[in-house]
Amino acid sequence: MLSCAVIWGASFVIIKDTLDVAPACWLMAIRFLMATVLMAAIFWKRLRDNFDWSHVLAGGILGVLYGAGFAVQNVGLAYTTPGRSAFLTATYCVLVPFINWVVIRRRPGASSLVAALLSIVGIALISLGDDMRPSLGTGEWLTLLSAVLFAIQIVFVDRFTSSHDMTTISVVQLGFMSLTCAVFSLALGEQAPALSGLGASFWLALAYLVILSSCVTTLIQNVGQTVVPPAQSALLLSLESVFAVIASVIFYHEQLTPQLVLGFSLVFLGVLASELGPMLLARRAGGQRA
Numbered sequence: 373m374l375s376c377a378v379i380w381g382a383s384f385v386i387i388k389d390t391l392d393v394a395p396a397c398w399l400m401a402i403r404f405l406m407a408t409v410l411m412a413a414i415f416w417k418r419l420r421d422n423f424d425w426s427h428v429l430a431g432g433i434l435g436v437l438y439g440a441g442f443a444v445q446n447v448g449l450a451y452t453t454p455g456r457s458a459f460l461t462a463t464y465c466v467l468v469p470f471i472n473w474v475v476i477r478r479r480p481g482a483s484s485l486v487a488a489l490l491s492i493v494g495i496a497l498i499s500l501g502d503d504m505r506p507s508l509g510t511g512e513w514l515t516l517l518s519a520v521l522f523a524i525q526i527v528f529v530d531r532f533t534s535s536h537d538m539t540t541i542s543v544v545q546l547g548f549m550s551l552t553c554a555v556f557s558l559a560l561g562e563q564a565p566a567l568s569g570l571g572a573s574f575w576l577a578l579a580y581l582v583i584l585s586s587c588v589t590t591l592i593q594n595v596g597q598t599v600v601p602p603a604q605s606a607l608l609l610s611l612e613s614v615f616a617v618i619a620s621v622i623f624y625h626e627q628l629t630p631q632l633v634l635g636f637s638l639v640f641l642g643v644l645a646s647e648l649g650p651m652l653l654a655r656r657a658g659g660q661r662a
Contacts, residue, residue: 373596373608376589381615383585384454385623387446390577393570395562396446397553403578404439404550407586411543414587422537423544430532431541434525435548441521442549443556448514453626458616459494459636460515465610465643466491467523475527487646494638497631542590610643 390399412419449457466487469480495508495516532541557564617636620626 373592374611376592376596377609377611378615379584379589380609380612381458381617382619383581384449384458384616385619386577386580386585388449388454388624390574391446391450393574394565395557395560396450397443397557397560398562398564399578400439400442400446401550401553401557403581403586404442404546404553406578406582407590408543408546408550410582410587411546411590415539415543418537418539419543422540427536427540427544430536431544432548433528434532434541435545436552437521437525437528438545439549439552440556441518441525443553444514444521445518447556447560448511448518451509451511452515454620454624455617455626455628455632455636456512457515458613458620459639460512461519461522462610462613462639462643463491463495463516464519464522464526466646467520468526469646471520471523471527483645483648487642487644489642490638490645491642494635494640494642497635497638546586546590610640613640613643 387396387399445457445461452460466484469478469484470488472478473480532538613636617626617628621628
C-alpha cells in the first residue's frame, strides 16, 4: 500500500511535465484506455465469469465519477504546483464522512469535524499569498472540485463491494474513465498532439502512468486490502501527498515557504484525524465495554 502512495505521489510531477506537450484530458483518456486494454488482457477469465449489466452499471457510475475527478484535477494541475495539487486532492479523505451523511444519513463524528477544521485552516494557509490575502486560483479551485468527485466515488465504491466482483468492476471503471476523459477533451476543444512530434520522454511518462500508476497500483490495492485493515490502508495511501511534495521539491524545484509547510502539515493532520479518529474512538469504546 505504501508503494502505491510512492507511485501516485511521483505521478503528480510526471503529469505536470507531460502537460507541456499534451492536453490534460486527452492524456488521461489515452492513459486509461491503455490501462483498460492491459487489465482486460490480464483478467480476461475474471471478466468472462463475472461480466454482466450489473457490473457495467456499477463500473460505469464509478468510472464517470473517477474519470471526471481525474479530468478536473489534471486541468487544474496545469495552473498550480504538484505539491499544492497533491495536498488539496488529499482533502477527499476529509470529505467522505460528510458526503456519507448526505447519501446515507450517517452523521459524521467528532474526529471528522476536527479533520475538516484542520484542513480548512491548512487550505487557508496554502491559499494566502505573500501579502497574506487569499490567492486560491483556478488550479486550486479545480483541484478542490476533483477532491469532491473522488470522495463521492469512494462512497459509491463502499455500496458496490459486497455484491460485485471488484476486479471486473475495476476493468469496466477504467474503460468508463477513458470515455469520460475523452468527452471532457472534446468539450474543452483540446487539440490532440501529433504522435510523431512526441518525444521519448513523453512515451516513458505515459508508460509510467499506464503500467505503474494505473495497472500495478490497482493490482497492489486489490491484494493489499485483503490483508490490511481499511483504516490503515487509507492512512498509507494518504501519504501520496507527502511523496508528491518531496518529488515536486526534488524534480520540479517547488519552493516551500514556512507558511506553505504549515498549511501542508495541517491538511495532512486533517487527513490523519479523518482516518485514525474513528478507529481510535472504536478501540476506546471497546476497551470501556471490556
